[in-house]
Amino acid sequence: xxxxxxxxxxxxxxxxxxxxxxxxxxxxxxxxxxxxxxxxxxxxxxxxxxxxxxxxxxxxxxxxxxxxxxxxxxxxxxxxxxxxxxxxxxxxxxxxxxxxxxxxxxxxxxxxxxxxxxxxxxxxxxxxxxxxxxxxxxxxxxxxxxxxxxxxxxxxxxxxxxxxxxxxxx
Numbered sequence: 368x369x370x371x372x373x374x375x376x377x378x379x380x381x382x383x384x385x386x387x388x389x390x391x392x393x394x395x396x397x398x399x400x401x402x403x404x405x406x407x408x409x410x411x412x413x414x415x416x417x418x419x420x421x422x423x424x425x426x427x428x429x430x431x432x433x434x435x436x437x438x439x440x441x442x443x444x445x446x447x448x449x450x451x452x453x454x455x456x457x458x459x460x461x462x463x464x465x466x467x468x469x470x471x472x473x474x475x476x477x478x479x480x481x482x483x484x485x486x487x488x489x490x491x492x493x494x495x496x497x498x499x500x501x502x503x504x505x506x507x508x509x510x511x512x513x514x515x516x517x518x519x520x521x522x523x524x525x526x527x528x529x530x531x532x533x534x535x536x537x
Contacts (some may be wrong), residue, residue, distance in 0.1 A: 426501075426524050427446065427449045427524070428442070428446050428449065428450070428499055428524060428525040429449075429453070430522055430524070430525070431499060431520060431522065431524070431525040431527055432450070432453055432454055434519065434520035434527055435454075435457070435497060435499065435527060436496075436497055436519065436527075436529055437497075438495075438496035438497040438529070438530070439458065439460075439493065439494050439495045439496055439497065440457060440458065440459055440460065440495070440497045440498075440499060441459075441460040441479060441490065441493075441495045441497070441498050441499070441500075442459060442460070442498070442499040442500065443480065443500065443501070444461055444462055444463045444465055444476070445463060446499060446525075447459035447460070447461060447462035447463065448462050448463045450499075460476065460493060460495065461473070461476045475489045475493075479506060480500075480504070480505070480506055481505050481506070482505040482506045482508065482509035486506065486509065487513070487515070490530075495530075496529065496530040497527065497528070497529055497530070498510055498516065498526075498527070498528040498529075499525055499526075499527055500525070500526055500528070501524070501525065501526070502521055502522075502523075502524075502525065502526040507526045507528075510526075510528040511526075511528075514531070515530060515531055516528045516529065516530060516531060517529055517531050
């Protein structure tokens with residue numbers, strides 16, 4: 368392989384031969400090209416030979432995505448980022464780019480996540496019918512005790528709540 372590379376470099380005038388001992392046979396351009404080429408091959412090898420994996424203990428709603436009913440979705444901003452990637456057709460209330468949404472929507476998001484007074488009205492105003500939340504969160508407890516919502520899926524990472532039919536007809 369080295370002789371092939373050297374032949375290619377000679378053929379394309381990347382080599383400068385020096386008769387001085389200790390001096391490189393490669394021009395600076397050839398050394399840079401070779402370095403970038405080797406780096407590129409290493410990156411390609413790393414990408415092709417390994418599948419990207421999540422670290423142990425990662426808490427993303429991977430299993431829950433298969434259990435999400437259609438409808439307008441509210442979830443955490445971090446999970447919304449994942450949903451945008453994993454289910455690109457799904458619209459989310461707010462994602463990690465919360466600086467783009469403005470302070471009013473961020474306050475509304477925090478009101479819902481923390482289950483502060485007025486959270487139900489925010490969900491009604493934005494016609495949210497599906498909630499994907501951490502099962503031990505304040506909003507999960509509030510949804511579980513609400514007659515307007517029913518739990519449709521739960522695992523160790525997530526809880527999915529759906530708006531009950533009766534509350535939709537209002």
